[in-house]
Amino acid sequence: MTDTQTLIENRPPSVATLFLERVAATPDAEAYRYPVPPESGEGPDGWQSLTWAAAAERVNAIAAGLMDLGIRPEERVAISANTSVDWILTDLGILCAGAATTTVYPSTNADETAFILADSGSRVLIAEDAKQLAKARERRAELPDLAHVVVMDGAAATDADGDGWVLSLDELVKRGSAYLEQHPTAVTDAVAAITKDQLATLIYTSGTTGRPKGVRLPQDCWAYMARAIDAIGLLDENDVQYLWLPLAHVFGKVLTAGHITVGHVTAVDGRVDKIIENLPVVRPTYMAAVPRIFEKVYNGVAAKARAGGGAKYKIFLWAAGVAREYAKAAQNSMRLTGAPTVPMGLRTKHAVADKLVYAKIREAFGGRLRACVSGSAALAPEIGYFFSGAGIHILEGYGLTESSAASFVNPGESYRTGTVGKALPGLEVRIAEDGEILLRGPGIMQGYHGLPEKTAEVLESDGWFHTGDIGELSPDGFLKITDRKKDLIKTSGGKYIAPAEVEGQFKAVCPFVSNVLVVGGGRNFCTALLALDEPTLLTWAAEHGLEGRSYAEIVATDQARELIDGYVQRLNEGLQRWQQIRAFRLLPRDLDVEHGDLTPSLKLKRPVVEREFAPLIEEMYAGAREA
Template sequence: MTDTQMLLENRPPSVATLFLDRVAATPDAEAYRYPVPADSGEGPDDWRSLTWGESSRRVFAIAAGLMELGVRPEERVAIASDTRVEWILADLGILCAGAATTTVYPSTNAEETAFILADSGSRVLIAADAAQLAKARQRRAELPELEHVVVIDPEGALDEEGDGWVLSLAELEKRGEAYLAQHPAAVTDAVAAITKDQLATLIYTSGTTGRPKGVRLPHDCWSYMARAIQAIDLLEAEDVQYLWLPLAHVFGKVLTAGQISVGHITAVDGRVDKIIENLPVVQPTYMAAVPRIFEKVYNGVAGRARAGGAAKYRIFQWAAGVARDYAKATQNSMRLTGTPSAPMGLRTKHALADKLVYSKLREAFGGRLRACVSGSAALAPDIGYFFAGAGIHILEGYGLTESSAASFVNPGENYRTGTVGKALPGLEVRIAEDGEILLRGPGIMQGYHGLPDKTAEVLEPDGWFHTGDIGELSPDGFLKITDRKKDLIKTSGGKYIAPAEVEGQFKAVCPFVSNVLVVGGGRNFCTALLALDEPTILGWAAEHGLDGRPYAEVVATDEVRELIDGYVQRLNEGLQRWQQIRRFRILPRDLDIEHGDLTPSLKLKRPVVEREFAPLIEEMYAGSREA
């Protein structure tokens, strides 16, 4: 039996057990770093630390506090909070009590929050602040099973009801400490009683259509994920991870499981507007992100180069081309020979470009970044090659909420841009006749909560899960995702088009684009709705006589249309005739979560966007032969 097989087969029944093992092994090692804003509200944050031992004391107090409130094994406790260290401590507290965590995005509105709380049967809600509490308070009459709300930041969250319905996290921990004084073995006994098939987490898919579905993930899913991540050496004990992803999302959640198994440090701060400021402070060696972050960084670098004048922008364009060529050459060499290398002339250009451009980019990421993992959506290969050539290695991965997030990931130095890597050990994969990816293994969900018919649609009796994604496997096991099965477009001429592929290529070609949606199903040609990156296009506008105008006015000008048309024509040069974008419209605003255009994990809600901007779509097809 190999070391990997032993690691997986001897995994404990729960991540709660893993946590207790980690605390026992390295109680004094640093576990978490977290920011505390300055008292004045101005100036840099004060970053503080928790050791594994200190973390366990808080986790035990939260677990015992929930027991004191009457929470029993597998009963649900919801968390509605931004990403912060208390989210992780609360989640571990819930798991160590034997209960199950229901995750709620803090951006979720009151109606959908109430639906999730009611559908899950959550007995307690741990809310970030008064704003999250207000959502439950508005709908309290619809939530008879919700017995308490615990507020992390209690300011402004007074118990208006006066019946003990609301208490602070500090109060919960005090009650837990008192409970442990009377029942010292309560938490360890609860952890010892957890079975691998016991429900650990209910994660509601944000979904691109309809009501969210609660994905039932048992304790064994997280224990397996933690050990599988450890087995592939993706993380090292000396790593410092910067965690800002939403922990209500399965991608963020799996990172916490992997950390416990490996034992590295995690710096936690979910404030997206602080990422650029935090990177030089945290100096991470490892970070996970979604493609939109890398796209924004790329657009920002290109925009600053353009603002520096024509000569500086030419240098950037040259360096970007060199980075891509270098990445392709070294990855191809690695695949053929096992050693990354490039021709001498390219190495010379790369060394010069590194001094002029790449080294500054790496410093902006903190200067110590060993690797990034990108997931949740496809990363445009040209953007991936750019960062790879610049020495920022983006390891694309793939998984779904239903598969506990991490099913495939690119393997360290042997990664291949444009693929999502190889299957994690212990996971079976096959490609159906129609190209759909099917998965089977310990990370697959038990099913959708209370929805047996929906479960049966995607989960076969023998355990094979239908992902809904189309993909191809290379002979040596690297997976390439083509598109979502339901998102494939068939033109009226009978040609199939993968819109995500075209959209990704445009993001690599055009440094101004933020979001793009290709339309063409049942039509005789393709069109596109384009949303531009506001800071980047306004920077360009200031240089071209349009300074001071708002975004909506800038993007409506002939100058901007001509600018973007040039990039569309460049895109079309590399596409088959039936894939080409014949017409486009620039949207008067960017697509976002607030308007319902994107899921909280920044996936495009195609039906929503198409409905909202239907007049623009019809306008593009007006007068065509199909009209």
Template sequence: MTDTQTLIENRPASVAALFLERVAATPDAEAYRHPVPPASGEGPDEWRVLSWRQAADRVDAIAAGLMDLGVRPEERVAIAAATSVDWIFADLGVMCAGAATTTVYPTTNADETVFILSDSGSRVLIAENAEQLAKAREHRAELPELAHVVVMDPAAAADADGDGWVLSLADLEKRGAAYLEQHPGVIAETVGAITKDQLATLIYTSGTTGRPKGVCLPHDAWAYMARAIQAIDLLDENDVQYLWLPLAHVFGKVLTAGHIAVGHVAAVDGRVDKIIENLPVVQPTYMAAVPRIFEKVYNGVAARAREGGAAQYKIFRWAADVAREYAKATQESMRLTGTRSAPLALRTKHAVADRLVFAKLRAAFGGRLRACVSGSAALAPEIGYFFAGAGIHILEGYGLTESSAASFVNPGEQYRTGTVGKALPGLEVRIAEDGEVLLRGPGIMRGYHKLPEKTAEVLEPDGWLHTGDIGELSPDGFLKITDRKKDLIKTSGGKYIAPAEIEGHFKAVCPYVSNVLVLGGGRNFCSALLALDEPSILAWAAENGQEGKGYAEVVASPEVHDLIAGYVEEVNTSLQRWQQVRQFRILPRDLDVEHGDLTPSLKLKRPVVEREFAPLIEEMYEGSREK
């Protein structure tokens, strides 16, 4: 039995047990950093440090407080809050109480929040602030099982009704401290009684149509994920991880499990608008993100170069080409020989480009970044190659909520851009006859909450999960996802097209594009709806006689149409005839979570966008005929 097998097969029953092990092993080591805004409201945040022992004190108090409220094993406790150390401590407290966490995005509207609380049967809601409290308070009559709301913000809790239904997180921890005095061994006893099949987390998927489905993940799924991440040496104990991803999403949640197993430092701040400001302060060695973040950084760098004048923009375009060429050469060298190398002439060009462009880009990420992990959606390969060549190594991964997020990840130095890497140890994978990726292993869900028919549609009796993704597996185990099974389109001419492939080309070629939706199912040609990145296109407009105009006016102008048409032509040169985009429309606004166009993890909701902009789509195909 290998060390990896030993590590995974001898895992404890739960992450709660792993947490107690971590605290016992390194009680005084730094565990978390978190920002505290200045009391005056002006100036930079102060970053405070918490040891594992200090974290455990709060986790124990929350767990005991929940027990004091009457929460019992496998009963659900919902968390509706942005990413913070309080979110992590609340989640660990729920698990150490033997209960199960129901995750709710803070951006979820009241109607869907109430549905999740009701469908999950949550007994307690831990809410971030008055806004989250109001979603439950205004629908209290519809939530008979919800016994208490615990509010992180003490000011919001102070505005309670006085009947004990609402209390502050600080009050919960005080109750927990008193409970622990009466029952000093209750945490260890409760954690020791957790079984691996016991429900740990109920995560509701962001469905594109209808109500979301609750994915039931047992304690063993998270313990397995934690040990598997530890086993592949994705991180080490000296890493500083910048954690900003939504912890209501399975991608963010799995990072917390890996953090406990490895024992490195996690700098936690869920404020997306603070990322650029925080990176030079935190100076992370490791960060996970979704593709849209890397796309925005790429577009931002391109926009700043363009603002610097024609010469500077030309240098950037040259450097970007060098980065991609260098990344492709060194990755191919690694594949063939096990070492990274490139021809002398390319190394010379790369050294010049590094001084002019890449070094500044790395500094913007804090200067110490060892690797990034990208997941949740596909990263356009050309953007991945750009960052790789610039010395920012993006390790793409793959997984679903139904598989506890991390099923595949690229293996460090040997990563291959355009693939999602290799299966985690302990996971089985096979490709079905129609190309669908099937998975089986400890990270797979128990099923959908109270939906046996939906469960049977994706989970076979022998444990194989149908992912709904089409993929190809290389002889040495690297997986390439080509598209969602349901998103493949077939033209009226009988040609199958993977929209994601074409959309990825757009994002790599056009620095102004934010979101792309390629259409063509049942039609005689492909078309596209394009949403532009507002800062980038407004900067272009200011340089081209349209300064002071709003986004909608700018994107409707003939000049912008001609600008984007040039990029469409450039993309078409790299596509087969039946893949080429013959018509496009620029949307009057960008796509976002608030309008329901994107999931909270920034995935495109295709049916929603198609419905909303149906008139534009019909306009593109009006009068079309076979050619």
């Protein structure tokens, strides 16, 4: 048996066990960093540190506090809050009590929040603030199982009902500390009693239609993921991870499991608008993100170069081309010879471009970044190659909520842009006759909560899970995702098109685009709905006599349409005739979570967008000639 097999097969039954092992092994080591208000005067650069021992003290008190409230093994405790160190510690407290966490995005409206709380049978809700408390209070009559709401923001924890239904997180911790004085082994006993098949987490998928489904992930899923992440060796105890991803999403959640096993430092701040500000302060060596972040950085760098004048923009375009050429050459030689060798002439150009462009990009990320992991959606390969050549190594991964997030990830030095890497150790994969990716292993869900028929549609009796994604597996095990099975477009001429592939190519070609949706199912040619990046567009507008106009006013102008038409034509040059975009419309606003166009993990809700902008789509096809 290999060391990797031993590490995974001898895993404990739960992450709670792994957490106690980590605390025992390195109690005084730094576990977390988190931002504190400037007026507090605590910690350098406005950040405070927490050791594993200090984290365990709070986790144990939260676990004991939940026990004192009557929470028992596998009973659900929901968390509705933005990413923070308290989110992580509360989740660990729930797990160490033997209970199960129901995750709720704080952006979820009151109606859907009530549905998730009711469907999951959650007994306690941990709410971030008054806004999250109000959602539960508004629907209290519909939530007979919800015995308490615990509010992280103590000032917002008003017991207006006068019956103890609401308490603050600090009050819960005090109750837990008192409980431990009476029952000192309560938490360690609860952790010791956890079995691998016990429910650990209910994560509700963001459905594009209908109610979301609760994905049941048992304790063993997270223990396996933690050990598998450790086994692939991407991280070690000296790393500093910057964690901003929503912890209600499985991608963020799996990172907390890996962190416990490896034992590195995690800096936590869920405020997306603080990412650029935080990176030079935290100076992470590792960060996970969704493609939209890298697209925004790329567009921002391009826009800054354009604003610097024609000469600077030409230098940027030249450097971007060199970066892609360099990355492709290095990755090809790595695949063929095992070493990233690059021709001398290209190395010389790359060295010049590095001084002019790449070094500044790396510095913006903190200057120490060894690798980024990108997941949740496809990253346009040309953007991946750009960052790779610039020294920001983006390792694409792949997984679903139903597979505990991490199923595939690119290996550190021998990663291949455009693929999602190799299967994690312990995971089986096969490609069905129609190209669908099937998975089987310890990270696969138990099923959908209370939905046996829906479960049977995707999970076979022998454990094979149907992902709904189409992919290709190379002889040496690298997986390439080509599209969602249900998202493939078939034109009226019988041609199949993968819209995500075309959309990704356009994002690499056009630095102004924010979101793009290709349409063409049952039609005789393809069209596109395009939303532009507002800051980049406003900068361009100011340079072209449109200063002072709003986003909606700018996209309605002939100048904006002509600008984007040039990029569409460039895109079409590299596409097959049936893939080409024959018409497009600029949307009057960007697509976002608030309007329901994107899921909280920033995935495009195609049916929703197509319904909302149906008049624009019909306009593009009205009176069109046959392709």
